Amino acid sequence: MTRNIIISSTFHLLIIIIATMSLPFLVKKPIDLPPIISIDLIQISDETNIPFAPKAKKIIEKVKKKEEEKLVSEQAPPKKVKKEKPDIVPLPDEKIEKIKKPEDKKQNPEKIDSEIKQVSEFEKDELFDPNNIAALIDKSKEDVAEEVYEKNKLTQDQDKSINIIGLSLSEEDALKAQIFGCWSIPLGLPYNENLLVRIKLKLKPDGTVIRSEILDHARMNKPGQGFYKVLAESALRAIQLCQPLRVPSTGYERWKDLQLNFDAREMLEG
């Protein structure tokens, strides 16, 4: 009796743990900001990436603005904030020099110069000052915001394709029309048998097939399933013949895995 209770309670506990860990509604929304911070920091500090400079400058300004808004007042001019920030944390001279070297190689050092300095200072601040974590988080938020802003600049069609779960009707029609042309249906197949071949594809962004997998592969080699095998082989030939598949130019994440269901009954019944 006791043993059963122990087993029962153990498994109940196990269920609760598994459910807690894997049920989507129980999982807290992941904060995706920290990982972005670390990646950005490493890249910028190691390479002193010039293209990031203007972005960083803006970020600094915005961060300072926000800080001012919170702490002081709305009147604080951005220039002052810029100056204050580098002054607070003194930077080692060597590192500034290191950064200056690549600057000399640039064709337009004058314009880029100040921005680089600011970036490098900013990065070093972040690296060495743990008090600026809040600012870092804000920065990453800005990055995300900028990305979203850039996405918003996309055309309406592109934007739609990102939001839609499946393919749009026109996208699906284009793909179907292409495969219709490539698929030579084996005419000897019986029309009264359940012959549906499902093939899962892994695609490259340009529509070429990385991997194709027949979902009912076991049926291929079963005795008496000769017709299924023939149909499956014809479907694979059609995919080979058609590639690169006519896939949408955007939304790769949506359709990188695609399932094609080949069903010849309609044609065979004639």
Added chain:
Amino acid sequence: MIFRYLFILFILLPFNAFALIEVDITRGNLNPLPIAVTSLSMDKDSEKKFKELLKKDDIGLEISNVLKNNLKKTGLFNPLNNDAFLQKSDIAHLKPRFEDWALIKAQALITGKVTFVDDKLRVEFRLWDVLAGKEMMALAFTTVPDNWRRVGHIITDKVYERLTGEKGYFDTRIIYVAEEGPKTKRIKKLAIMDQDGFNTKYLTLGNELVLTPRFNPTNQMVTYLSYFRNLPRVYLLDIETGVQEVVGDFPGMTFAPRFSPDGKKIIMSFAMDGNSDIYTMDLENRVVERITNHPSIDTSPSFSPNGKYICFNSDRSGYQQIYVMKSDGSNVKRISFGKGLYGTPVWSPRGDLIAFTKLHKGKFYIGVMRTDGKGERLLTENFYQEAPSWSPNGRVLIFYRETKTNSKGEGFSAKLWSIDLTGYNERLVDTETDASDPSWSSLLSK
């Protein structure tokens, strides 16, 4: 107990659902599959030997031509022109450059080699999937050199089966009535040939009128109707020995014979006093059994492949229609209800369809319907055509058609034709003379 908990756990385990995009492909093209058939390669010694024996310059090419013709006639394959080939056949047989074959749009490739070994002809061949870049099949056959055409047919059967999933029908023969002379004074002989029209042999001299020859399941015996001494009766002929005999001792006319699926019985019609009924005769003990007993004309019986049912045509409803009954004659059920007259029903070797001839508004149709009479499809229409016979795989029908020989409606010609179940692939079957009443054998090599 633990397993029960594990099972419940497994059910409760939530899976991350992700929306995999599915696209249904329900249409394709009906174009024949482009296939490259290379000439079978030979070494010099073999080439010389075959030239002496068979009087053929290139037996490898001849065999590949048999293969190509067979594939083309199916309507399912499009053999490509050899002039377009980029790779030599002997090298392709060892290792095809698939990109070269894909370049000429071939989707399948057949390569092979012929050698002369111990006074025999040895053929090996390979079937390749060009797009997948892999070998699909590799086989070898050894036979007497004279059998080279049959080797071509057997290879076609293997290729056809691998690419379509159903058995082939190429290593088969057709028996038919060869006709010569004007219509009023026609000479009719029993003839047998390969399904592609080659190797024709005549089994009777043409002294008597012969009709409706049918093979037995082993293709060794033929039953047919002969007007020997002007008395129409069913005969049995052994093809190998040439011995023939009358089937049963009926006091009247017997006709429309056919073998049972096990080859042990012959089913036929017997007419007396204006009434005809269906009978069977056991070939072992010669026992005759009456299957139908009706004052109407019951004829053209044909067994289902499992031997449990018989289809036949009867005018018991006032018009000639198709009926199905159990093999003992019980449970007679009419299955054709369309307009017109229905006759010559033949059960498909697959068992799913019954082929028939239909006469409606002065035109003859060859069609098929399901065994319950539903799903009637008329495959071909003409001025006069009848007597369909199934290919052993139940995919193609052979029948004969009579036509006028010129546009003024003068002259007369009877030829064999074939049509597949799609109704699109209708072809004239080559015969040396005019021909009628064809019957398809089963596969010679099983």
